[in-house]
């Protein structure tokens with residue numbers, strides 16, 4: 375006998391072992407009659423006005439010989455009997471073996487989209503060749519550390535390029551608004567590869583960069599077992615296209631590899647690859663995106679704002695926030711994005727001579743700072759024409775300005791939030807986690823005026839929604855330009871490029887996904903469509 379209970383509550387300090395007792399009482403049975411309680415979803419209800427509490431959706435398995443008598447009188451709690459039990463959604467893509475082809479499918483990019491496309495193909499018996507321009511996690515880690523320690527930038531190995539793609543150095547948030555039957559499976563695979571079990575139930579799941587690095591290395595092992603070849607330092611430098619059909623790729627301007635099926639999962643930071651696509655006649659279009667700054671607060675301050683007098687309780691995780699402000703007179707949206715509690719702001723340059731900010735956290739999220747991007751939407755009309763790649767030039771110019779303002783060493787320009795709002799510059803910034811270091815600068819000179827104007831109004835609105843947010847303790851660090859792709863690689867209903875048959879663009883770089891999970895899901899979709907096209 376099984377039931378699901380939605381809205382079961384634990385108070386701060388109560389352990390999950392109490393769930394069994396609470397479930398038994400709701401179902402009107404003895405505690406011993408509850409054989410198993412499985413947490414399907416766990417969220418935190420923190421409304422400042424009352425003590426934070428944890429709210430659960432659980433499934434309970436009862437012994438067959440008990441006779442439950444449900445209590446229907448508990449506000450906020452719903453109990454559903456057997457027929458409606460939502461089984462944990464772990465639907466996997468088909469694993470049925472398909473006939474091999476003359477040439478192996480090629481997947482470009484080992485980010486979430488490329489890895490899950492390769493896994494989907496390899497599970498069907500396709501011996502995939504996965505090409506990644508960057509390096510494997512261990513080597514990449516030392517390259518990125520050298521950049522953060524002393525600004526030693528390597529164009530082919532950085533926060534965006536290399537094993538695991540752009541998410542490897544991240545908070546590893548796994549939230550997505552995409553409704554897809556494979557979402558649970560993606561997380562299940564991550565758990566099998568070493569991600570914490572909590573990600574299957576948490577309403578705001580996250581892995582942390584420390585655990586994510588191991589996950590992607592283990593996933594590579596799984597791919598190898600399934601017959602997939604992964605090559606690092608393999609930059610696709612050209613496409614072989616004839617008569618509107620993909621015939622293969624050129625790697626490192628030296629080696630030709632033939633294929634008639636290619637998943638292109640190159641992320642949003644390979645400007646040279648976008649130029650290559652444009653040069654080979656692949657249909658592209660400009661796409662709206664967003665730019666802005668990173669804001670960093672002491673985590674303790676965010677905890678106080680969000681949890682009130684319960685801040686600091688050991689049972690509470692580092693507090694999060696998500697803020698939006700509609701600036702009607704400017705016709706802009708300002709929103710926080712990719713918030714990293716207990717994390718750090720990191721140098722995420724994607725090209726030489728440019729400064730880009732982003733954020734990451736470890737699984738424990740136990741650092742002293744909280745950071746988030748605060749960005750403003752940029753429309754295609756803001757790019758002033760310039761064709762499908764105009765957004766690349768747009769973001770590049772602000773990244774170069776930030777580089778110069780930081781002193782040309784990959785230090786980032788930074789300013790106290792209150793100084794930015796008051797139009798004051800020259801006072802030193804407070805404590806700040808940014809690697810590889812900051813330099814005080816007037817940030818309003820480093821972004822388009824419409825972005826600056828919207829940000830100023832947006833912060834005022836944030837302060838109204840979250841009093842205490844605007845404070846001299848908060849630091850702004852610039853510039854945040856790579857929240858999503860400014861280019862779309864146009865594809866049809868069948869998943870193929872509308873101009874180039876056999877090419878399946880996917881993931882963030884194709885402009886159809888954003889974030890780790892949605893990119894992974896888009897990779898799965900691309901692989902399935904490729905198999906469908908092959909019949």
Ligand SMILES: Cc1cc2nc3c(=O)[nH]c(=O)nc-3n(C[C@H](O)[C@H](O)[C@H](O)COP(=O)(O)OP(=O)(O)OC[C@H]3O[C@@H](n4cnc5c(N)ncnc54)[C@H](O)[C@@H]3O)c2cc1C
Pocket residue numbers: 482483484485486487488505506507508533534535536537538539540541542543544545546547548549608609610611639640641642643644647712720722732733734880881882883887888889890891893894
């Ligand atoms: C610092 C940081 C933190 C982030 N935090 C989060 C988070 O917490 N949660 C979240 O959901 N999202 C986060 N994101 C966004 C997330 O990482 C991306 O949305 C996701 O990685 C996109 O996946 P993808 O596979 O489409 O592309 P990518 O992950 O960008 O991977 C593309 C890969 O293709 C390779 N490549 C590019 N061109 C070529 C070529 N010509 N030849 C061969 N290989 C090539 C690149 O080297 C790269 O490894 C973060 C991003 C960054 C940078």
